[in-house]
Amino acid sequence: MKARGSVFKYGDNVDTDVIIPARYLNIADPVELATHCMEDIDTEFVKNVKKGDIMVATKNFGCGSSREHAPQVIRDNGISCVIASSFARIFYRSSINIGLPIMESEAAANAISAGDEVEVDFDTGLITDITTGETFQAAAFPPFLQNIISAGGLLKSLKEREDNK
Amino acid sequence: MAMTMTQKILASHAGLDSVTAGQLIEANLDLTLANDITGPVAIREMEKAGFDHVFDKNKIALVMDHFAPNKDIKSAEQCLTCRNFAGKHEVVNFFDVGQMGIEHALLPEQGLVGPGELIIGADSHTCTYGALGAFSTGVGSTDLAAGMATGKAWFRVPSAIKFNLTGSLPKYVSGKDVILHIIGKIGVDGALYRSMEFTGEGVASLSMDDRFTICNMAIEAGAKNGIFPVDDKTREYIKGRVNREVTEFAADADAVYDEEYTINLSELRPTVACPHLPENTKTVDELGKIEIQQSVIGSCTNGRIQDMRDAAAILKGRKVKKNVRTIVIPATQTIYLQCIEEGLAKIFVEAGAILSTPTCGPCLGGHMGILAHDEKAVSTTNRNFVGRMGHVSSEIYLANPAVAAASAVAGYIIDPAELED
Numbered sequence: 001m002k003a004r005g006s007v008f009k010y011g012d013n014v015d016t017d018v019i020i021p022a023r024y025l026n027i028a029d030p031v032e033l034a035t036h037c038m039e040d041i042d043t044e045f046v047k048n049v050k051k052g053d054i055m056v057a058t059k060n061f062g063c064g065s066s067r068e069h070a071p072q073v074i075r076d077n078g079i080s081c082v083i084a085s086s087f088a089r090i091f092y093r094s095s096i097n098i099g100l101p102i103m104e105s106e107a108a109a110n111a112i113s114a115g116d117e118v119e120v121d122f123d124t125g126l127i128t129d130i131t132t133g134e135t136f137q138a139a140a141f142p143p144f145l146q147n148i149i150s151a152g153g154l155l156k157s158l159k160e161r162e163d164n165k
Numbered sequence: 166m167a168m169t170m171t172q173k174i175l176a177s178h179a180g181l182d183s184v185t186a187g188q189l190i191e192a193n194l195d196l197t198l199a200n201d202i203t204g205p206v207a208i209r210e211m212e213k214a215g216f217d218h219v220f221d222k223n224k225i226a227l228v229m230d231h232f233a234p235n236k237d238i239k240s241a242e243q244c245l246t247c248r249n250f251a252g253k254h255e256v257v258n259f260f261d262v263g264q265m266g267i268e269h270a271l272l273p274e275q276g277l278v279g280p281g282e283l284i285i286g287a288d289s290h291t292c293t294y295g296a297l298g299a300f301s302t303g304v305g306s307t308d309l310a311a312g313m314a315t316g317k318a319w320f321r322v323p324s325a326i327k328f329n330l331t332g333s334l335p336k337y338v339s340g341k342d343v344i345l346h347i348i349g350k351i352g353v354d355g356a357l358y359r360s361m362e363f364t365g366e367g368v369a370s371l372s373m374d375d376r377f378t379i380c381n382m383a384i385e386a387g388a389k390n391g392i393f394p395v396d397d398k399t400r401e402y403i404k405g406r407v408n409r410e411v412t413e414f415a416a417d418a419d420a421v422y423d424e425e426y427t428i429n430l431s432e433l434r435p436t437v438a439c440p441h442l443p444e445n446t447k448t449v450d451e452l453g454k455i456e457i458q459q460s461v462i463g464s465c466t467n468g469r470i471q472d473m474r475d476a477a478a479i480l481k482g483r484k485v486k487k488n489v490r491t492i493v494i495p496a497t498q499t500i501y502l503q504c505i506e507e508g509l510a511k512i513f514v515e516a517g518a519i520l521s522t523p524t525c526g527p528c529l530g531g532h533m534g535i536l537a538h539d540e541k542a543v544s545t546t547n548r549n550f551v552g553r554m555g556h557v558s559s560e561i562y563l564a565n566p567a568v569a570a571a572s573a574v575a576g577y578i579i580d581p582a583e584l585e586d
Contacts, residue, residue: 094305
């Protein structure tokens, strides 16, 4: 499976409070919630993002609060993959659990620029910056996590297991 | 193979003799926690996936603390979702307004968490209970939904950083300064994916409230958990609260650590984290004159009785500066009552501060003290991210309760010792 899109680029320590400010966490409707994604650091994001686009950031992406609303609003805005040098751990597991594709690659995160056209191959972990022609190899997920991803998320994989008992 | 304290708790809950860093395990949970923000998402995901039962109605805690007492209709609906779920599944530990407190102060106080236990919570500050010698960590709502349904969670076994504490804290320096100092040293991702294990002869001098504050902010260094050894203070604290058998785990003497730091508590000074990251620390005397419009004393980090006493000791017989809105929030009903019984409530009100019912409120910019553009606050909370307490151009300076109280009096951020002159 592959994803391809143009890049929204951010820096270090993008926290979940700027991905989705807490003042909106009383909103239960996912569609309404998604309209506030990134607004405290990038008011243009929601206006410009297209389905399939890719988010790239440097270290410790998604730090701070455990709010799953953060990976959720990124996913619901059509982002096909988040590439970062490193992810905060709760954001990392929540992304896998809810089916937001993520990849860790410091080289890719540093080299890719905003607006670049990027292709990600989820099967091989290969990231290609089509604009510059550079390629990067992201770390592969261990089989345990790969199973959750291919089942379509944690709860689906657990339900399958329960139903198969 | 030698194990850290955290690894021993994980191994025991996974039914394994030993685990090593990097290993993926599935572990049994002693308690799962959600609040009025993360609970509704977990409930929705659980129901959507077709799970119609909870694994154990006694091992689920739901605490209505973030936007409660309900700040608006949407928040009221979120609490209603949790209330209905609790009713349907006969959840024993559902805490609504009147019983609720800020979750990470409430659960230890109520004896719902104890040494050697494994707890996940859909709130990043769930790592607080490491103070009791438990493994506890924050997760997202889907992990929590899985935990509520199956009683299990997956973990990648963490490696650890060891913090060897020596000495004892000077006057006006508390657990908050210990953890801010450490985060300033290692950075907001300095402990990413790892445990922070606190040890050494300095541990004995730290109160339980100091230890809760230190473990609470382990997440601000990116850590999976923070943990203290179990000692007489821990045993004294859980007496009368935890009425079940607990297991005390200790790290092996030859356990391997990624890094080791020695922190001499006696050398620490009141420490402030400047906008917009908890790692931007300075000692209060390095700060220059930062004028503030608001002082917040409370939260899961610093809303315990020791924090209230520290703030009251400063505010007694003094007045907060005109135009510094001073908001004191005891973290639980019990602490609120203690504030009244010990005369602290009178001190706060006479000083010109307000004393609020328990809520997370201003810490996450929810309600009860939101900042306007360009305003500055000193706050005993845990995060000073962009827009965290209100407008995107507002600024938060994180500090201990004595500093926050003294700053409210001075009108700018100040070392409490300076008020004595």
